[in-house]
Amino acid sequence: MSSRSEEDVLAAIERRRRRPHVKLMDRHVTLSHGAGGKSSHVLTETLFMPELRNPMLEALTDSALLQPNGSGPRLAFTTDSFVVKPLFFPGGDIGELAINGTVNDLAMAGARPLALSAGFIIEEGFPTEALRAIAASLGAAASAAGVAVAAADTKVVERGKGDGVYLNTSGVGVVEHDLVLSPTRVAPGDRVIVSGTIGDHGMAIMIARGELELEVDLQSDTAALHELAAAVVTAAGPHLRCLRDPTRGGLATVLNEFVVAADVGIVLDEVAVPVRPEVDGACEILGIDPLYVANEGKLVAVVAPDAADATLAALRAHPLGAEAAIVGEVRADPPGMVVLETSFGGSRVVDMLAGDPLPRIC
Amino acid sequence: MRFVDEFRSGDVARRVAGEIAALVEPGRTYKIMEVCGGHTHAIYKHGVEDLLPPEIELVHGPGCPVCVIPMGRQDDALAIARRPEVIFTTFGDMMRVPSSQGSLLDAKAHGADVRMVYSPLDALRIARENPDREVVFFAIGFETTTPSTALTLLRAQKEGIRNFSVFANHVTIIPAIRAILDSPDLRLSGFIGPGHVSTVIGTRPYRFIAADYGLPIAVSGFEPLDVLQGVYMVMKQLAEGRSEVENQYTRVVRDEGNVLALKAIAQTMELRTTFEWRGLGFISQSALKLREEFAEFDAEVRYALPAVRVADPKACQCGEVLKGVIKPWECKVFGTACTPDRPIGTCMVSSEGACAAYYNYGRLARRAGREATPA
Incomplete structure (x- = not known):
């Protein structure tokens, strides 16, 4: 030994x-x-x-920032692919998701979305009615977010070589302020704010697959967050360290990326993290931690302590941020780690997700 | 969340913790084993150890069903899963358990039809929906999950479903506890008894622990307050010089267990003469196989299996961890070569495994002030 x-x-x-x-x-x-x-x-x-x-990719942020002539406003550029199953789910569908997902990636870079592209990969035999429905919701979501789908492409693959429809969207946005948003700027004392309940999307999809025989009335939270992000930028100004939308891997994964990038620790307060009772219950039954469940309409903001209240107020003033909450604080120790203070009075590590969030068996 | 938050109250926890601390005799240390992996998970997930005085050490036991499956059985599972006619169904945790030739997840990436299910009844449904395929259910677990396998077998028989079989790896908890008690490596003060297993088998089978080994046991639930109260009950027995079987989980567990569930198990399964446990070796009469009347549903009868005993990787100390002889962090490969995303041993795979629970939740230097287990 x-x-x-x-x-x-x-x-x-x-x-x-x-x-x-x-x-x-x-x-x-x-x-x-x-x-x-x-x-x-x-x-x-x-x-x-x-x-x-290359330096733009290396930052591994939601969007790359480009400054074509070395001066003037920065452009944000991003891409995302959508392979969600089922294609239609409570609260949205793949079309709406594909617009919102890319709009949000631009918004998290502090950019105003300008234009998107849409690439369809369709399986032979897919019903045109369903495709029309996806196209309609793609269009509606783009209008709602105030962006144009400026370029598009269609490919068809043989039956059995795709799963109905896959979608890719890319997007360009413009950054109209001078703030540098980066997880490397996260510093001890900063507050961590989430814009609302976590885990809604991931759990809605799991339930919609119908494999669990759980009857829960739960909607995906898919939403375009550009207005909410702009409100945070205005409210916090230079006190805003970074923005991120906690999609795959959930809140836990995003916070882990922050602590590694900034070499700090984050202490989360379990009681403060907003979780819908339906999500909490389904997670409890399945042995899944809501901290790791995907969101499609929530953002995480890290702000300096002085700006925390103003940021929270700005979020709560918007319908998409009504349930925003300060959920944690950045500390110097333990560096590189997210620690959860449990409602029970204990503490535990919240690590990055390893593998799929597989349920416990008993 | 109603019916859950009540069992996670920080205020009540502090009160119980105070009462536990008051029961500690000066100069005495206590080692209490929680038998069940569900307890291990709850202890780390809620930080229960933070509320205990340093004199009390919780020792993690063998009750993680994924952890105790030996590598040879996982090889057998892969051999079945790779057959082109087979849809291999399994609980999620088993997907990542390494065999000598990779995990089921790897086999899936190579084209095997491996599907995750939440219940053996899901596997039976898949069989019904795919009459031209052979559906095999990888059955694992202690008495908690055995009844659902038994009921599924009874239903398959009743419905005359021919393309369904079970690869049975159900184990029983009592022989494992006895093996731990007979092991010279460990001196325990008492047990937190498994809650869900006891809903099936009741509390009577534990009487030998009190009678033959003179140790207290409190069968406990899985919420953090349940565990804390279980610790309190064991400590109280020790303080009063008693050794009895007590039931903390009265809201679920009856002394006689679940008679219907036991009957379904007896109808479909019988004890194996012996079965290999990871780390604990061969233990006689410690696992179940399908009865002869159910041979047509028995994957071990239907398929030619390698059925070879495969030694664990040399560096892996899952056995010592499962017996509670060493703490997860004392294993040579813990957290370095063996991590949850690249596990060597089973204890690092299942969320109920002591290593995974400690790695994922417990990796804090909070117990820095405590004595490390002597090397």
């Missing part, structure tokens, strides 16, 4: 955890690589980054 102390072991694990990944150990892609957690990060860092490396 080793004679190392627990502290030594924990320190060694931390060093290892924060070491950049250099080699992809997997010989095949598994679903874990698409779950937005650790495996996704490893795939990006070890396979894509070495081939594509």
Whole structure:
């Protein structure tokens, strides 16, 4: 048996955890690589980054920022693919999701969305009525967000080679302020604010798949967040450190990205994190932690303590942020870690998602 | 959330914690084993240890059903899953358990039809919907999950479903507890007894712990307050010099257990002469197989399996962890070569495994002031 102390072991694990990944150990892609957690990060860092490396991509932010002539307003540029199943779910469908997802990626860079592209990959045999419905909701969501779908493409693959419809959207936006939003700016004392209840989208999709035989009235929260993000930028101004929409991997994954980027710790207050009772209940039954469940209409803002109240008020003044809450605080220790103070009076680590959020079996 | 928040109240927890601290005799230390992986998970998830005095150590036991499946059985599962005619169904946790040839998730990536289900009845439904395929259910678990497998078998028989079979790996908790008690490595003060297993088997089977080994046991529920109260009940027995089987989980557990569930198990399954447990080795009469009347539903009869005993990777110390002999962090590969996203041993796979629970939730230097287990 080793004679190392627990502290030594924990320190060694931390060093290892924060070491950049250099080699992809997997010989095949598994679903874990698409779950937005650790495996996704490893795939990006070890396979894509070495081939594509450049300063814009390296930031690994929701949008790349471009300044074509080295001066003037910055442009935000992003892309996202949508493979959601089922295509239609309570609270939305793949069309609305594809617009909102890309609008939000631009909004989290502090940009005003200008134009989007839409690329359809359709499986042979797919009903045109359903395709019309998706196109209609794509159009409606784009109008609602005030963006044009300025370019589009259609491809059809043989029956059995796709799952109905896959959609890709890319987007361009313009940054109309001088703020630098980056998780590296997160500092001890800062407050962590979420714009509303977490886990609604992921849980709505799981329920909509109908595999669970749970009857829960739950809607996806898919929404365009550009107005909400703009309100935060105005309210917090230079006190705003960064914005992020916690999609795949949920709130936990986003906060873990922050603590690693800024080499700080975040202490979350379990009682303060807003979770709908329906989501809480379904998660409890399935053994899933709502902190890891995807959102499509929520943002996380980290702001300096002086701006916390104003930011919270600005969020709550918007219908999409009515249930906003301050959920945590940035501390110097423990660096690189998110710690949850439980309602029970204990504390625990909240790590990055490993694999799919698979349910416990008993 | 109603019926849950009541059992997670911080105020009540502080009060119970105070009463536990008052029961500690000066100069004495206590090792209380929670047998069930569900308890281990709850302890770490809610930070229960933060509320206990340093004299009380919670030792994690063998009751994680994913953790105790030996590698040879996982190899057998892969052999079935890879057959082109088979739809292999399993609980989520088993997907990531490594065999000597990768996990079921890897097999799926290579083309095997592996599907995650939440109940064996889901597997039976898949069989009904795919009459041209063979559907196999990878049955694991203690007495908690055995009845649902038993009921599924009875239904399959009644409906005459021919393309469904079960790869049975159900284990029983009592022989494992006895093996722990007979192990010279560990000196325990008492047990937190498994709650859900006891809903099925009742509290009577634990009497030997009190009678033959003189140790207290409190069968407990899975909310953090349940666990804390279980610790209190064990400590109270110790303070009063008693050793009895007590039931903290009275809202669910009856002394006689669930007679109907036990009957369904007895109808469909019988004890194996012996079964290999990861880390604990072969334990006689510690697992169940399908009865001969259900041979047509028995995947072990239907398919030729390698059925080879496969040694665990040398570096893996899951066995010691499962017996509570070492803490997860004392394992040589813990957190370095073996992590939840790249597990070597089963204890790092299941959320109920002590290593995964400690890695995911407990990796805080909060117990820095406490004595490390002597090397």
